Amino acid sequence: MLKPLLLCRGLLQPHLPHLISVVIRSSIDLQVTALRRTFCSNMDSKIALDAAKKLAARAAVDQWVTEETKVVGIGSGSTIVFVVDRIAERVWKEGALSDMICVPSSYQARKLILDHNLTLGDLDRNCRIDVYIDGADEVDSGMVLIKGGGGCLMQEKIVASCAKSVIIIADYTKKSLRLGEQWCKGIPIEVAPMAYVPIKHKIEELFGGEAQLRIALKKAGPIVTDNGNFLLDWRFVAKREYNWYEVNLAISMIPGVLETGLFVDMATKCYFGMADGTVKVQSR
């Protein structure tokens, strides 16, 4: 029994380095193929999602930004980029909307307006907004929104509150029946930095779940909003029935809470770019 084994070892020994390198190489090849596949499918889904965002953005701008629109509020995030692109196309290629003013809801929105050579406004001079357009992280069947995934909820809610109509644009992954079905990162809440610990405990005691300080990726420490504040992401209890109007009110009343990412009774219509190339419009 031992003899054949020893014989086999003797035969294999000179070839061992080569065999080891073959095994290592094929394991690396397998890993590279798996990585390439993940990258390609991520790219595919990014392309599909961007196409859906663009569809929703075009439909919303073409329907809601007309020659009668004098002031438009500009939201924040990746979807709003397609909105500003379309507005700029209408202004610069189609010669439309010549005296329309754009009010930003964030540093990013301000920069988008300036980069596209559109007219920049502000709430001091333009506090009556015809239409506010923005993305959302999730929209439930009652059109309650979770916003602030990109960190900009406070100015967004302020600008939206000054608008006659609030139009939400999103890709199909944002549409759900109940909050938490699609968006699992929690409800963003902007808080005064000195108060984030007591606020965290109060929210958890009142409504369960867990509220976590949002930590920056390329900085040691927390994310600081455009307004110099911190963000808590409250992961609520998915299975619990919440009355979002009451939850929003109660959280807003906690001292140090500056704004919540719950937008209740604000959206007029939501435009969803769907995977099949159509646009679904949801009304309140």
Ligand SMILES: O=C(CO)[C@H](O)[C@H](O)COP(=O)(O)O
């Ligand atoms: O509230 C927001 C920024 O804080 C965005 O509107 C929301 O996060 C959606 O972003 P995106 O269009 O990138 O999906």
